[in-house]
Amino acid sequence: xxxxxxxxxxxxxxxxxxxxxxxxxxxxxxxxxxxxxxxxxxxxxxxxxxxxxxxxxxxxxxxxxxxxxxxxxxxxxxxxxxxxxxxxxxxxxxxxxxxxxxxxxxxxxxxxxxxxxxxxxxxxxxxxxxxxxxxxxxxxxxxxxxxxxxxxxxxxxxxxxxxxxxxxxxxxxxxxxxxxxxxxxxxxxxxxxxxxxxxxxxxxxxxxxxxxxxxxxxxxxxxxxxxxxxxxxxxxxxxxxxxxxxxxxxxxxxxxxxxxxxxxxxxxxxxxxxxxxxxxxxxxxxxxxxxxxxxxxxxxxxxxxxxxxxxxxxxxxxxxxxxxxxxxxxxxxxxxxxxxxxxxxxxxxxxxxxxxxxxxxxxxxxxxxxxxxxxxxxxxxxxxxxxxxxxxxxxxxxxxxxxxxxxxxxxxxxxxxxxxxxxxxxxxxxxxxxxxxxxxxxxxxxxxxxxxxxxxxxxx
Amino acid sequence: xxxxxxxxxxxxxxxxxxxxxxxxxxxxxxxxxxxxxxxxxxxxxxxxxxxxxxxxxxxxxxxxxxxxxxxxxxxxxxxxxxxxxxxxxxxxxxxxxxxxxxxxxxxxxxxxxxxxxxxxxxxxxxxxxxxxxxxxxxxxxxxxxxxxxxxxxxxxxxxxxxxxxxxxxxxxxxxxxxxxxxxxxxxxxxxxxxxxxxxxxxxxxxxxxxxxxxxxxxxxxxxxxxxxxxxxxxxxxxxxxxxxxxxxxxxxxxxxxxxxxxxxxxxxxxxxxxxxxxxxxxxxxxxxxxxxxxxx
Numbered sequence: 001x002x003x004x005x006x007x008x009x010x011x012x013x014x015x016x017x018x019x020x021x022x023x024x025x026x027x028x029x030x031x032x033x034x035x036x037x038x039x040x041x042x043x044x045x046x047x048x049x050x051x052x053x054x055x056x057x058x059x060x061x062x063x064x065x066x067x068x069x070x071x072x073x074x075x076x077x078x079x080x081x082x083x084x085x086x087x088x089x090x091x092x093x094x095x096x097x098x099x100x101x102x103x104x105x106x107x108x109x110x111x112x113x114x115x116x117x118x119x120x121x122x123x124x125x126x127x128x129x130x131x132x133x134x135x136x137x138x139x140x141x142x143x144x145x146x147x148x149x150x151x152x153x154x155x156x157x158x159x160x161x162x163x164x165x166x167x168x169x170x171x172x173x174x175x176x177x178x179x180x181x182x183x184x185x186x187x188x189x190x191x192x193x194x195x196x197x198x199x200x201x202x203x204x205x206x207x208x209x210x211x212x213x214x215x216x217x218x219x220x221x222x223x224x225x226x227x228x229x230x231x232x233x234x235x236x237x238x239x240x241x242x243x244x245x246x247x248x249x250x251x252x253x254x255x256x257x258x259x260x261x262x263x264x265x266x267x268x269x270x271x272x273x274x275x276x277x278x279x280x281x282x283x284x285x286x287x288x289x290x291x292x293x294x295x296x297x298x299x300x301x302x303x304x305x306x307x308x309x310x311x312x313x314x315x316x317x318x319x320x321x322x323x324x325x326x327x328x329x330x331x332x333x334x335x336x337x338x339x340x341x342x343x344x345x346x347x348x349x350x351x352x353x354x355x356x357x358x359x360x361x362x363x364x365x366x367x368x369x370x371x372x373x374x375x376x377x378x379x380x381x382x383x384x385x386x387x388x389x390x391x392x393x394x395x396x397x398x399x400x401x402x403x404x405x406x407x408x409x410x411x412x413x414x415x416x417x418x419x420x421x422x423x424x425x426x427x428x429x430x431x432x433x434x435x436x437x438x439x440x441x442x443x444x445x446x447x448x449x450x451x452x453x454x455x456x457x458x459x460x
Numbered sequence: 461x462x463x464x465x466x467x468x469x470x471x472x473x474x475x476x477x478x479x480x481x482x483x484x485x486x487x488x489x490x491x492x493x494x495x496x497x498x499x500x501x502x503x504x505x506x507x508x509x510x511x512x513x514x515x516x517x518x519x520x521x522x523x524x525x526x527x528x529x530x531x532x533x534x535x536x537x538x539x540x541x542x543x544x545x546x547x548x549x550x551x552x553x554x555x556x557x558x559x560x561x562x563x564x565x566x567x568x569x570x571x572x573x574x575x576x577x578x579x580x581x582x583x584x585x586x587x588x589x590x591x592x593x594x595x596x597x598x599x600x601x602x603x604x605x606x607x608x609x610x611x612x613x614x615x616x617x618x619x620x621x622x623x624x625x626x627x628x629x630x631x632x633x634x635x636x637x638x639x640x641x642x643x644x645x646x647x648x649x650x651x652x653x654x655x656x657x658x659x660x661x662x663x664x665x666x667x668x669x670x671x672x673x674x675x676x677x678x679x680x681x682x683x684x685x686x687x688x689x690x691x692x693x694x695x696x697x698x699x700x701x702x703x704x705x706x707x708x709x710x711x712x713x714x715x716x717x718x719x720x721x722x723x724x725x726x727x728x729x730x731x732x733x734x735x736x737x738x739x740x741x742x743x744x745x746x747x748x749x750x751x752x753x754x755x756x
Contacts, residue, residue: 114720120509121725138723142510226595233614234701235721287594287615289704423721434704438617457722 056361060089061104061116061126063135065381067313072376072395081105084377085130092368099361106131112423113138126351127362130369133172133345134417134426140171141420146350147171151363159387162412164345171418172347173366174386176378178311179341179407180243182330187323188225188306192218204328204406205338208274211331215283218306228307229296230279230288232433235426237293239342239415240309241433245271246413247332247339258419259458264451270333272443276436288437311344312403313382327403329410340413341406346383424457496736502729509725519730529731531706532714533738538621539710540689540742543628548681551633552674555640556666570641574634584631585698589614592623592699614700617707624708627695632688636681643677644670679750683743690739711735 064082071078077087082105089101104126106115113135116126125144129136139145148170157167164174189195194217199206206214215227230241242252249267253260278284285291285299299305301317308314309330318325332339348369350362375393378385384404385394396404416425432450435441441449471478506515523529558569576584591598592613600610613623647670655665671678693712696702702709702717709717711731719728 112720117509117720117723142508142723144510233703285595286610287612290592290594290612290615290700423723427717427721431703431705438615438704440617440705 055098055100056355056357057100057102058127058358058361058365059102059104059124060085060128060130060365061106061119062130063108063113063132064105065108067382068377068380070380071373072379074376081108084373088365088369088373091372092365095368096361096364099365101365106135127353127358128348128350128366130175130346130348133174133347134422136172136347136349137418137422138420139349139351140418144351145171146352146359146362148173148350148363151350159389161386161388164386172349173370175346175348175370175374176381176383177343177345177386178313178381178383179343179403179412180239180309180311181341181403181406182243182328183300183308183310183312183314184326184328185300185303185306185308185318185323186326188303189214189218190324192220192225194218198326199328201402204402205410206328206331207334208331209334212278212281212283215278215307216281219283221282224304226285226299226305227283228278228309229285229291229299229305230275230433230437231291231293231296232289232430232437233292235423235430237296237310238426238429238433239344240293240296241275242415242429243309243330243342244275246342247271247330247336248274249336251413252415252425253419258416261416261425261451261454261458263454264447268447269443272436272446274333275433276443279437289434311382312400315382315397315399325399327399327406329406338410340411342415343407343412344383345386345417346377346381419458421454421457425454428454428457499729499732502726503733505726506724507726507729508723512726515726519726520734522727523730523734528706528709528714528717529734532709532711532731533734535621535707535709536690536692536711536738539625539628539692540686542621542625543632543689544682544685546625547629547633547636547685548678550629551636551681552640552678554633555637555644556670558637559641559644566641570638573637576631577634581631581694582698585627585695588623588627588630589699615704617704620700620704620708624692624695624699627699628689628692631695632685636685639677639681640674643674647673675750679747682746682750686742686746687739690735690742711738 062082062085064085066081068084069078069081071084071087074084074087077090078084082103085103085105089103093099093101104116104119104124106113106129113131116129119126129139136145149167152165152167152170154167157165160174164177184198186195186198189198194214197210197214197217199210218225219227231237232241245263245268248271250263250265250271252263254262279288285295285305293310296305296308296310300308300310300314301321303321303323312327314325329338329341348366350359350366353359353362370387374387375385375390375395377383379395382400384396384400384407385391416422419425428450431453432441432446435446435449436443502512503519504514504516506513506518554573558566561569590596594600594610594612594615597610597613599613603610611619613619651669651673652665655669660668690710691712692710693716696708696710696713697716700708702713712735715728715731715735718724718731722728
């Protein structure tokens, strides 16, 4: 009798505890299932005031980019990664005492938004999120983002350069942006007596033949100097690889139709063949499927890499390391003109809330950040202001001003960052490059694979 | 009433046992049982943080149609089949080599071999990332001294599995060596002496006496190494990111990608369930094989 009841007591106790705790987790989950109606997403329940209109508590999430430290004018308050978010929150709260802002720093090192995702899964949905645009679109696809159409005047919208912001289903507020282009260590070219092979400062464009000649001239493996680098280990910075394709006429999507990719084209195949030729001729660091953009940054800083396809963010590094930086466009085929540049945009999104006061306060915080912090943040990121009214404020170096002029001349191109499946797109593009670099597929085969794989994900 | 009184009395008598068991039990429930049950539950839903719609077996059907999943299963089993016997044999050989040494020498070697275990997988992987570097790596430098062309250790699908196995071996063999040395210490030296007196060669002593007596340790090592192989994540994440093109992806890593890259938590949960099932099947089969041999 004793052994019988003991035999059943323990499993019965366990089952009871499990059922009790699973039931608690289940009811927490049920609140999320009601959140897919527009405006119905919960703003989290961890101590936020209900909408009585008097006091508002916001959760301000942002990515802790490693280069956003020592922000000009706020050096003391931005010594560590992620501090800039707290500094913005503190300044905003000082001007708006009825608003309490809690900060959540998304870990940038993982290259994903897993920190934020875990918080959302626990019920802590943010009111604002600042990160690169590519991180934000998936939440837009989940229906969590508030459209901003009713919160901006026409004057505010037209202040944005090149129609980068509209008043039609606008889901993000651009802060600043920078194009992906070719960054050159001009000192290495001068040391190799090859500086004359670079594009002229007035033009900054060159053909693929001119590009290859320049790479060959600076190639010096015995001295540890590599012309350029290709990378396909992770999805990080794959837009740098995409940049080689735009001048050939490749386009990721057709207009605003993000339901199927148009990258599989003869033009793109030519572009991929060109990229492969850089590797085949030994003009790129060997083993690209084991390399990342971190390797590119490290080698560029060590002055063992002459050409880096990246954002124009090397001015500070160049002056510290003692070399001259020079920004130019990606090479274009001789029978085509200079290609457009892809813009890396940092943006803010306001998230839906059942409490209209929270949305109002979130928009106010977003505008505060755009007005007071966009310019100093753009400086540390090596990026450019996206508003006409901020151009004069920006402390652009000569090279960055040249980049602004270049973008104005050649225009910009999109890669589908507004697609909720953009993380899948980048990862699939990385795998396509990997197939190409290890020789498992030809450019045509790789593009067919890319199209089939991505379109299947876009349908989902 | 009498029965209830008996229950209460016995519980009171065993109160200290319950006092010590319950905290651990609660932790086990909170961090193992409940998350596992939630994972099974989530695997039947289409869940992307915002919405949760019942999908039935949809996630499982999608999973078996996924090339990345098939590659993950293949690679995970490959790692298990290669790493488990290799690490067991290598650890045993090292343990039998250092065991006869004096206490001090043995301590030095044990400490040296165990150090990678203490450092952890992340730092080990970061170190090996530099060792394998296609340009600056010391391995390629050593090869160049012998006139051999540099190898793309992590960049080539032909060498990536071998490279990962090397890293895992360097990381995990230390603890296995410690276990084997302890196991060797538990063997009565009289048995060896008696065998030697009877004319047994060192090989016969090893295979007929030492190895059979180390069976419990070997069973434990094989089972835990198998389970570790199924949980490979940080080494893959840092060294290869599952590439090139899924050539080194594992189930644990693919689960991470499906959850945090694709945002498909239901699909990731389904893959998690498959990982549990596969791990249980392999472990039970191995245990049965070993215990079956013992009974014979």
